[in-house]
Amino acid sequence: MDNAISVVGLTKSFGQAKALDGLDLTVARGEVHGFLGPNGAGKTTTIRILLGLLRADGGTATLLGGDPWRDAVALHRRLAYVPGDVTLWPNLSGGEVIDLLGRLRGGLNAQKRKDLLERFDLDPRKKGRAYSKGNRQKVGLIAALASDVELLLLDEPTSGLDPLMEEVFRQVVAEETRNGRTVLLSSHILSEVEALCDRVSIIRLGRTVETGTLAELRHLTRTHITAELATPPNGLAQLPGVHDLKADGSTVRFQVDQAELDAVLRQLTTHGVRSLVSQPPTLEELFLRHYETESQR
Amino acid sequence: MTSLTGTGTLIRLILRRDRVLMPIWMLCMALLPMGLASGTASLYPTDAGRQGYIDSLAASPIMLLFYGQKPAEPSLGALIFWRAATGIVIMGLIGLLVVIRHTRVEEEAGRRELLGSAVVGRHAALAAAVLTVSGASLVVGVLVALGMISQQTPAPGAFAMGLAWAFAGILYAAIGALAAQLTTGAGAARGIAGALLGLDFILRGTGDVAAGGLSWLAWATPLSWVYKVHAYTDDRWWLFALTAAVALVLVLAALRLSARRDVGAGLLPPRLGPAAAPASLRSPFGLAWRLHRGSLTGWTIGLGVVGGVLFGGVAKTASSLLEGNGQLTEIMERIGGKSVASDIFIGGSMGIAAIAVAAYGISAALRMRTEEAALRSEPVLSAGVGRLRWAAGHLAFALLGPTVVMAVTGLVAGLMYGASTGDVGREVPRVIGAALVQMPAVWLLTGLTVAAYGLLPRLSPAVGWVALSVCVLLGQIGAALQLDQIVLDVSPFTHIPHLPGPADVPVTPLLVLTVLAAGLTAAGLAALRRRDIPVT
Numbered sequence A: 001m002d003n004a005i006s007v008v009g010l011t012k013s014f015g016q017a018k019a020l021d022g023l024d025l026t027v028a029r030g031e032v033h034g035f036l037g038p039n040g041a042g043k044t045t046t047i048r049i050l051l052g053l054l055r056a057d058g059g060t061a062t063l064l065g066g067d068p069w070r071d072a073v074a075l076h077r078r079l080a081y082v083p084g085d086v087t088l089w090p091n092l093s094g095g096e097v098i099d100l101l102g103r104l105r106g107g108l109n110a111q112k113r114k115d116l117l118e119r120f121d122l123d124p125r126k127k128g129r130a131y132s133k134g135n136r137q138k139v140g141l142i143a144a145l146a147s148d149v150e151l152l153l154l155d156e157p158t159s160g161l162d163p164l165m166e167e168v169f170r171q172v173v174a175e176e177t178r179n180g181r182t183v184l185l186s187s188h189i190l191s192e193v194e195a196l197c198d199r200v201s202i203i204r205l206g207r208t209v210e211t212g213t214l215a216e217l218r219h220l221t222r223t224h225i226t227a228e229l230a231t232p233p234n235g236l237a238q239l240p241g242v243h244d245l246k247a248d249g250s251t252v253r254f255q256v257d258q259a260e261l262d263a264v265l266r267q268l269t270t271h272g273v274r275s276l277v278s279q280p281p282t283l284e285e286l287f288l289r290h291y292e293t294e295s296q297r
Numbered sequence B: 001m002t003s004l005t006g007t008g009t010l011i012r013l014i015l016r017r018d019r020v021l022m023p024i025w026m027l028c029m030a031l032l033p034m035g036l037a038s039g040t041a042s043l044y045p046t047d048a049g050r051q052g053y054i055d056s057l058a059a060s061p062i063m064l065l066f067y068g069q070k071p072a073e074p075s076l077g078a079l080i081f082w083r084a085a086t087g088i089v090i091m092g093l094i095g096l097l098v099v100i101r102h103t104r105v106e107e108e109a110g111r112r113e114l115l116g117s118a119v120v121g122r123h124a125a126l127a128a129a130v131l132t133v134s135g136a137s138l139v140v141g142v143l144v145a146l147g148m149i150s151q152q153t154p155a156p157g158a159f160a161m162g163l164a165w166a167f168a169g170i171l172y173a174a175i176g177a178l179a180a181q182l183t184t185g186a187g188a189a190r191g192i193a194g195a196l197l198g199l200d201f202i203l204r205g206t207g208d209v210a211a212g213g214l215s216w217l218a219w220a221t222p223l224s225w226v227y228k229v230h231a232y233t234d235d236r237w238w239l240f241a242l243t244a245a246v247a248l249v250l251v252l253a254a255l256r257l258s259a260r261r262d263v264g265a266g267l268l269p270p271r272l273g274p275a276a277a278p279a280s281l282r283s284p285f286g287l288a289w290r291l292h293r294g295s296l297t298g299w300t301i302g303l304g305v306v307g308g309v310l311f312g313g314v315a316k317t318a319s320s321l322l323e324g325n326g327q328l329t330e331i332m333e334r335i336g337g338k339s340v341a342s343d344i345f346i347g348g349s350m351g352i353a354a355i356a357v358a359a360y361g362i363s364a365a366l367r368m369r370t371e372e373a374a375l376r377s378e379p380v381l382s383a384g385v386g387r388l389r390w391a392a393g394h395l396a397f398a399l400l401g402p403t404v405v406m407a408v409t410g411l412v413a414g415l416m417y418g419a420s421t422g423d424v425g426r427e428v429p430r431v432i433g434a435a436l437v438q439m440p441a442v443w444l445l446t447g448l449t450v451a452a453y454g455l456l457p458r459l460s461p462a463v464g465w466v467a468l469s470v471c472v473l474l475g476q477i478g479a480a481l482q483l484d485q486i487v488l489d490v491s492p493f494t495h496i497p498h499l500p501g502p503a504d505v506p507v508t509p510l511l512v513l514t515v516l517a518a519g520l521t522a523a524g525l526a527a528l529r530r531r532d533i534p535v536t
């Protein structure tokens, strides 16, 4: 059993609305897996099914070798969860919540708790209501990260954290993975995903649209080329893999599919290249392409 | 007045959000006195009959506590104004609840912030809530008046009665608005305003029961002026001016407080808590204890101790009044079986306490729903806590909490009554028994709420509170409306044997109610195990 999470063909509807429509997700043990998708794509729904809080309508889900619905309680001792919007009890202090959740899970690492409080710069004595959004999020993070568990399910865990704390979060997660922990990280912060994730899955409308390492995904995108040519670029626009070509006197701008790059460059040099600027695809473009709906494209 | 910019829009928002709830309570309140009037008119068509009915009721201090001093003349209108006075308290309760729902609840949920950033004046939210509730109260008042006129009572009296009900709503809307400024939590604000309403009721009631030395109490609080309007007999219109002035001062004070504090904050600065959890906070039960202990303490002191002292303290006086009144004793015997007067009184007051305690049981059970809707059940349920264990923590308080409160009520009332008769050893167990015999009916209502929570989570608050309201209405006016026994039997309280009294208690109804309560609870838990969490 080397997959921490394996989900096949998961479906879930809320009344008429289909939240998940045949979602697949595989997370290997020991990896940090990015879980991405536009708002309402079904990320939170998937995580809640993995937690055994929601019951899937169809498909299979296996978590740490168990059934998330049937074995919920036993599995929960081996994982920790941080929701995107941590809500606290108004009359409990942050420190009490951290201890309570840790104890419910079967104990937490006192040394880690102390370290994390320090690194995240959190005052554990404030009552639930008195925390700011970011500080509430820290309470949830510390409660999860201070337990020695196998799997972390993080649903937009850093929403509301300032850049300094975001950095601390990245360091802590990096350390956790070095200790062999598996992380499923749903996030809208692409730099965070780029910094932490070994592999990512992109979902849209409840379906997985892309899975792979970031390098693999980059392959699926386009390079931007700007070139100054000696002769007009006749015929270039008709080449397979060339998009959005704009000619402005002797300067051309276009995008080219990664797979056709070689052939297009060959053709380009026949026009006498005077200068050439090429920009690798950015992660943003990669994701935006997947996020856009058909109509927006 | 830029501070009121946007009030109109916010009023429309409130009306939109309450478009189902508001018409329902308005209609219920409007129909109540009309139904009572038509029922009473056919039961007691003559002045002499009504006078006898009034005298027999007024002989009981419990009735004076509830309705105030009896009317000076036996006209149908005067009798209904007096007999339906519970409506005054209910109007106050609705007023404070609705205002807090649209002020502090919104702030606590963070939605007020969203609005505050739009073009909305600083006072708009509070003003909109108070204006909406006041307007709705006035509409209820007009409907009550029209309903009473339709029962052939004089128009001026009908409007005085309608306005009295309306002003109870307006007055407590203002008090709710003020309470909403004091605390950061909506629950605490409801507690403060509700406690004031309870105190208001008890002070006026004590004044009316005690007459003599303490009778000034009957005039001491703003709500008591509404009773003293004496619609149909005196029609004291000037009292409305007084009530309106008090309400206006309260609203202005609330507006000033709200202008001086931050959105989301209360008046008292939040205190720091412990950095680490105490050893007791390590299980779902430990968490439930932290969440429920405040209300358990409040109910134990408020109902158990204060209520117990009140009930036990007046029991002896009350029973001597009963003994002198043959007609009332006859009526009471019909309801409560053949018992001595003091037993009838104790049994009756424990029945009233049981209704209040049922409200506590329902609200404690609904705490599960609050936790789920606020997404606070999620972290617990994903930390190695099974759903049943999580629910068990809350159920312990929803089922046993009311039992503790009832036991304390019985104990305190027994001690007080025993001290007055000089036989504590005999009275304490008898009164505790009279208190605890009510529990199966209380559990049934809690069980119904739990069943609704499992099966229809979104509707569970409505199910719980509607069920309780039905029980209250059947108990209070069911007989006066000449309802069939089959209808009266719907309320579990109808089946509770009357204690203290006969030596042989019929156990069958108690067993049936307990089994039903257990079955409903189990059904709710079974559904909870199977359904999605959270249902928002």
Ligand SMILES: Nc1ncnc2c1ncn2[C@@H]1O[C@H](COP(=O)(O)OP(=O)(O)OP(=O)(O)O)[C@@H](O)[C@H]1O
Residues within 6 Å of the ligand: A014, A017, A018, A019, A037, A038, A039, A040, A041, A042, A043, A044, A045, A046, B534, B535, B536
């Ligand atoms: N309890 C619910 N009842 C009805 N619909 C729901 C419920 N929960 C989720 N949905 C719907 O299911 C879809 C998926 O929602 P989900 O919360 O999983 O999205 P998400 O990917 O987490 O989005 P975000 O990035 O905004 O957090 C959405 O269309 C949402 O409206």
Ligand SMILES: [Mg+2]
Residues within 6 Å of the ligand: A043, A044, A045, A084, A155
């Ligand atoms: Mg989400």
